[in-house]
Amino acid sequence: MSTQQKSHQDENKLIQARKEKAQQFLKQGIPIYPNKFRKKHDIKPILEQYQTLSHEELEELDRVFIVAGRIMALRSFGKITFFHIQDHSGKIQVFAQKNILGTEKYNIFKKFDVGDIVGVKGPLFKTKTGELTIKAEDIELVTKSLRPLPEKYHGLKDVELRYRQRYVDLIVNPKVKEIFIKRSKIVRFIRSFLDERGFLEVETPMMQPIPGGATARPFITHHNALDMQLYLRIAPELYLKRLLVGGFERVYEINRNFRNEGISTQHNPEFTMLEFYMAYADFTILMELTEELFSSLAKAICGSMKIPYGEHEIDLTPPWEKLSFYESLEKIGNLSPAEYQDYEKAKALVKKLGEKVVEGEKLGKIQAKLFDLLVEPKLIQPHFIYHYPTEISPLSRRNEENPDITDRFELFISGREMANAFSELNDPFDQRQRFLEQVKEKEAGDEEAHFMDEDYIRALEYGMPPAGGEGIGIDRLVMLLTNSPSIREVILFPLLRPTG
Secondary structure: OOOOHHHHHHHHHHHHHHHHHHHHHOOOOOOOOOOOOOOOOOOHHHHHHHOOOOOOHHHHHHOEEEEEEEEEEEEOOOEEEEEEEEOOOOEEEEEEEEEOOOOOHHHOOOOOOOOOOOEEEEEEEOOOOOOEEOOOOOEEEEEEOOOOOOOOOOOOOOOHHHHHHHHHHHHOOHHHHHHHHHHHHHHHHHHHHHHOOOEEOOOOEEOOOOOOOOOOOOEEEEEOOOOEEEEEEOOOOHHHHHHHHHOOOOOEEEEEOOOOOOOOOOOOOEEEEEEEEEEOOOHHHHHHHHHHHHHHHHHHHHHHOOEOOOOOEEOOOOOOOEEOOOOOOOOHOOOOOOHHHHHHHHHHHHEEEEEEOOOOOOOOHHHHHHHHHHOOHHHHOEEEEEOOOOOOOOOOOOHHHOOOOOOOOEEOOOOOOHHEEEEOOOOOHHHHHHHHHHHHHHOOOOOOOOOOOOHHHHOOOOOOOEEEEEEHHHHHHHHHHOOOHHHOOOOOOOOOOOOO
């Protein structure tokens, strides 16, 4: 029998023993899932407020605390037991004594297991080692746990198992819970930041008859009542810009996007995006706003604009480095214009670097692949890369001096894209032509190319004010601010292949 099989067999025995114990409790008239206990105090405030008091001061306090939490550890010494309980805010020690609880209640308590959720009432005192402890005057079983928690010292180490059983991961790995508390604070800060600047939070459709706003392969679904094919949105962009047409001048949405693509440490098919649009602004104004958002967010969440990420220290102090797309190919990718502007040479170089070139792919897409391979991984400190080729920017406004490039930027930090922004294309004639080019690419086999969206063209024909718009990946932003190497670390329930 292998070690894994023996471990699984031992776990099954423990589960069976707990189930039998639960049945014994029920026969004794002890409910195993009651809903009568009402906690009155969280653990963390108790520790913060009373940790510095002496034993004598705690005795004079003459106050009973009513807490509830999961038993995380038990040490029994016959007629006395020390155990730790953990609630959403923290962990505290509890002292149980037979003489205080009474023989019957103490004997029932002695049958409780690590993992059980209990309610405790009692005053505070300090042990000889100085640990703040609750002296239990009453203990109630609130929820019986039928499965053992991961072994104390090894914890839940299997990474994939952690993601599959996030509920256990959160119980036994405090650092994981901190990531998601920070995530909530990050989103709350962003909302406040935008609200204070006159932006309105809105919600747009997740199911769309035509997917748009990004180059990505969509998920397809079907609406039975209307007998129509729908797509899970790849971006909210085209609906948010319809709102600019309607008269809202500053809007934003924080919500899910869905892209039917590969899974990696940086990609999950379902992910959270912030998109915001600002009338009478251009991409240069958004650069300034992005610097302000990221730097103030880092200071609020991490306490500094200099934060650790992997082996690097990222300095988010504005201003950030700015390079045009072609400058980055030259200065960071070490390419000459003769290499990246010549179609055949650029294509040959992409193939040499191990990347495929699809038949009929335009020069702009090939240059983008060169950028992905030779430039992006080296952009560790914040870099704005701007003026992307028009061929790969179907929704961006052309640069007035050079129509072959667009007034667009992408923000890169720690070798990955963090934001994408541009001066919005509000010319319906130009937009129709761009869509037609995308349709040709789709017909040629590009599953990520844009669809034609006649209703969006119609909206533009009513007149959309000049504007700047930006998308920021919330998951990658949380990765950065929590020093997490994988996107799965910052998504509570990432998509995984089914087991068995």
